[in-house]
Amino acid sequence: xxxxxxxxxxxxxxxxxxxxxxxxxxxxxxxxxxxxxxxxxxxxxxxxxxxxxxxxxxxxxxxxxxxxxxxxxxxxxxxxxxxxxxxxxxxxxxxxxxxxxxxxxxxxxxxxxxxxxxxxxxxxxxxxxxxxxxxxxxxxxxxxxxxxxxxxxxxxxxxxxxxxxxxxxxxxxxxxxxxxxxxxxxxxxxxxxxxxxxxxxxxxxxxxxxxxxxxxxxxxxxxxxxxxxxxxxxxxxxxxxxxxxxxxxxxxxxxxxxxxxxxxxxxxxxxxxxxxxxxxxxxxxxxxxxxxxxxxxxxxxxxxxxxxxxxxxxxxxxxxxxxxxxxxxxxxxxxxxxxxxxxxxxxxx
Numbered sequence: 001x002x003x004x005x006x007x008x009x010x011x012x013x014x015x016x017x018x019x020x021x022x023x024x025x026x027x028x029x030x031x032x033x034x035x036x037x038x039x040x041x042x043x044x045x046x047x048x049x050x051x052x053x054x055x056x057x058x059x060x061x062x063x064x065x066x067x068x069x070x071x072x073x074x075x076x077x078x079x080x081x082x083x084x085x086x087x088x089x090x091x092x093x094x095x096x097x098x099x100x101x102x103x104x105x106x107x108x109x110x111x112x113x114x115x116x117x118x119x120x121x122x123x124x125x126x127x128x129x130x131x132x133x134x135x136x137x138x139x140x141x142x143x144x145x146x147x148x149x150x151x152x153x154x155x156x157x158x159x160x161x162x163x164x165x166x167x168x169x170x171x172x173x174x175x176x177x178x179x180x181x182x183x184x185x186x187x188x189x190x191x192x193x194x195x196x197x198x199x200x201x202x203x204x205x206x207x208x209x210x211x212x213x214x215x216x217x218x219x220x221x222x223x224x225x226x227x228x229x230x231x232x233x234x235x236x237x238x239x240x241x242x243x244x245x246x247x248x249x250x251x252x253x254x255x256x257x258x259x260x261x262x263x264x265x266x267x268x269x270x271x272x273x274x275x276x277x278x279x280x281x282x283x284x285x286x287x288x289x290x291x292x293x294x295x296x297x298x299x300x301x302x303x304x305x306x307x308x309x310x311x312x313x314x315x316x317x318x319x320x321x322x323x324x325x326x327x328x329x330x331x332x333x334x335x336x337x338x339x340x341x342x343x344x345x346x347x348x349x
Contacts, residue, residue, distance in 0.1 A: 002026075002031075002056040004023075004024055004025055004026055005023075005024040005063060006021065006022065006023045006024065007021070007022050007067055008020075008021050009021070009022070009067070009070050009071065009075035009076065010040060010075060010076060011075045011076070012040075017039060017040045018037065018038070018039060018040065018075075019037065019038060019039065019040045019041065019042075020035065020036075020037045020070050020075055021035060021036045021037070022034075022035050022063060022066050022067050022070075023035070024059060024060065024063040027053045028053075029052075029053040030052075030053030030054050030055060030056075030059070031050070031053060031054060031055070031056045031058075031059035031060075032048060032050045032052075032053055032054075032059065033048065033049040033050045033059050033062045033063045033066065034046065034047070034048050034049070035047055035048070035049065035066065049062050049063075049066060050062065067093070068093060068144065068146065071093040071095070071097070071144075071145050076095040092146065092147050093144075093145055093146055093147075094130075094132060094139060094141050094145055094146070094147060095145065096130050096132060096141060096145055096167055096183075096244075097143075097144075097145040097244035097245055098128050098130055098141075098143055098145075098169055098183075098244070099169070099181075099183070099242055099243055099244060099245070099246075099253055100143065100245060100246035101234060101246070101251065101253050101254055101255040102246065102247065102249060102250060102251050102254055102255070103254070103255050103256065103257065104235075104254045104255070104256050105256075106256065108256075109222070109233075109256050112235040112254070113215060113218045113219050113222060114215055116215070117237060117238055117239070118235045118236065118237055118238065119189070119190060119193075119211045119212060119213045119218075119235070119236050119238055120211070120212045120218045120221065120222065120233050120234065120235050120236075121180055121209045121210065121211050121212070121233065121234045121236065122209055122210070122221075122225055122230055122231075122232075122233060122234075123230070123231045123232040123233055123234050123255055123256075123257065124171040124173065124178045124209065124231065125171075125173070125230075125231040125326065126171040126172050126173035126178065127142065127143075127171065127172045127173075127327070127329075127331065128142060128143035128171060128172075128331065129141070129142070129148075129150070129169075129170050129171060129172040129177055130145075130167055130168070130169055130170075130183070131150070131154070131158050131167070131168045131170065131177060131179075131206075132166075132167050133158050133159070133161060133163070133164075133165060133166050133167070133168075134165050135164060135165070136159055138150070138155045138158045138159055140154075140155075140172075142330070142331035143331045143332070144331055144332075146331075148330075148331075150172070150177070151175045151176075151205065153175055153204070153205040154175070154176070154177050154205050154206060157203045157204070157205055157206050158206065161199055161200070162199070163199060165184065166182060166184045166185075166199070167182070167183050167184035168181070168182055168183070168184075168196065168206075169181040169182075169183050170206075170209075171209075175205055176205050176206075176207055177205065177206055177207070178207045178208075178209050179196065179200060179206055179207065179208055179209065180193070180196075180208075180209040180211075180234075181193065181196065181242065182195050182196035182199065183242040186241070187241070188238060188239035188240060188241060189236045189237060189238055189239070189240050189241075189242075189252070189253075190211075190213070190238040190239065192242070193211050196208070211236075213238075221233075225258070226258055229258065229259070230258060231257060231258065231259070232255060232256050232257035232258050232259075233255070233256055234253060234254070234255050234256075235253070235254045235255075235256070236252065236253045237252040237253070240252030240253070259310055259311075259312065260310070260311050260312065260313065260314075260342075260343040261308060261309065261310050261311070261326070262280070262289075262308075262309055262311065262314075262320065262337075262341050262342060263306055263307070263308055263329060263332060263336055263337045263341065264278040264279060264280055264289060264292075264306070264307050264309055264337055265278070265279040265280065265281075265286065265304060265305075265306060265307075265334060265337050266278065266301040266302065266303060266304060266305045266306070266307050267279055267288070267303065268303060269300060270291055273291075273293075274293060274294045274295070274296070274300065275291045275292060275293045275294060276291065276292060276294060276300070276301060276307075277290070277291050278290055278291065278292055278307065278309065278320065278323070279337070280318065280337050280338060280339045280341070280342070281334075281335070281337055281338050281339065282318075282338070282339040287318050287339055288318075288319075289314070289318045289319055289320050289342075290319040290320050290323060291323075292307070292309055292320075292323040292324070292325045293324075293325065294325055295325070298325060301325075301328050304334075305328050305329075306328065306329040306330075306332060306334060306336075306337060307325060307326075307327075307328055307329065308325075308326040308327050308328075308329050309323045309324060309325055309326060310323065310324045310326055311323040311324070313343055313344060313345040314342040314343060314344050314345070315344070315345060316344065316345075318339060318342060320342075321345070
């Protein structure tokens with residue numbers, strides 16, 4: 001049934017305390033989507049996503065996208081806010097957003113290995129996953145903070161943990177989730193990690209990612225992971241609290257990859273071959289960056305889906321050298337597949 005909706009969202013970090021309101025409203029000639037924003041209690045700026053009334057279904061999609069987008073940036077509902085009801089139960093926002101990491105260059109790595117204030121973990125090649133335990137109710141989310149299915153084994157093992165409520169951050173691969181942080185605990189990272197290790201015990205599908213704390217241990221682990229061609233490492237400031245979303249630069253959690261990855265848009269299947277063309281966006285225009293093979297044990301992706309690929313480097317024209325298809329992504333928008341993410345081959349003199 002067509003019905004009006006509204007939501008109050010809030011974001012508090014440091015001195016920032018913001019409010020964002022969204023409204024799906026009925027007018028005589030159709031439906032409109034309005035918004036207002038500003039400091040908490042003073043949402044003085046306002047606007048409309050629909051300059052004139054439109055059909056309900058179109059307005060609802062605009063409204064949902066607006067709310068999802070804000071929650072993906074770390075906005076959550078206040079206790080006194082109006083609950084947001086999504087028509088898609090499997091993609092409803094949970095209010096929990098993972099802490100996303102900015103990359104560092106190779107020349108910066110050594111200072112974090114040498115620093116006593118930072119620990120290091122292996123970066124797992126999988127899907128960002130938060131596991132939320134509320135009594136016997138277990139919920140999994142993606143990097144947007146939207147509900148996604150989780151394996152039954154993971155759900156059962158989360159339910160068995162000796163704690164009533166918690167939120168664990170991890171990376172999902174096949175039937176396992178590699179766990180690295182207890183983000184529901186209000187403490188610095190090292191304290192949260194130690195509490196998580198104690199909480200988890202020995203689980204077969206909830207796997208703890210080991211944190212290396214001492215300089216010698218970090219250096220040894222870094223060299224080993226690089227030799228084994230792991231995805232990379234993550235450096236985490238020991239006393240830093242969990243902060244949702246991605247900072248504009250720097251941050252208390254940083255990543256370094258041993259190889260390059262990119263999110264690309266799947267093009268048409270190449271005739272007579274198990275491969276698809278790949279595209280990225282340059283100023284909103286699609287740019288061809290080559291083809292990627294789809295192995296027999298992988299499902300051929302549909303046109304327009306977002307793919308995560310590994311590659312050695314990109315040429316000046318954007319073509320990817322030795323791309324390898326990793327998996328399909330449902331946790332980012334097409335707009336994120338930009339040419340600016342590519343790492344180019346360095347010119348030799």
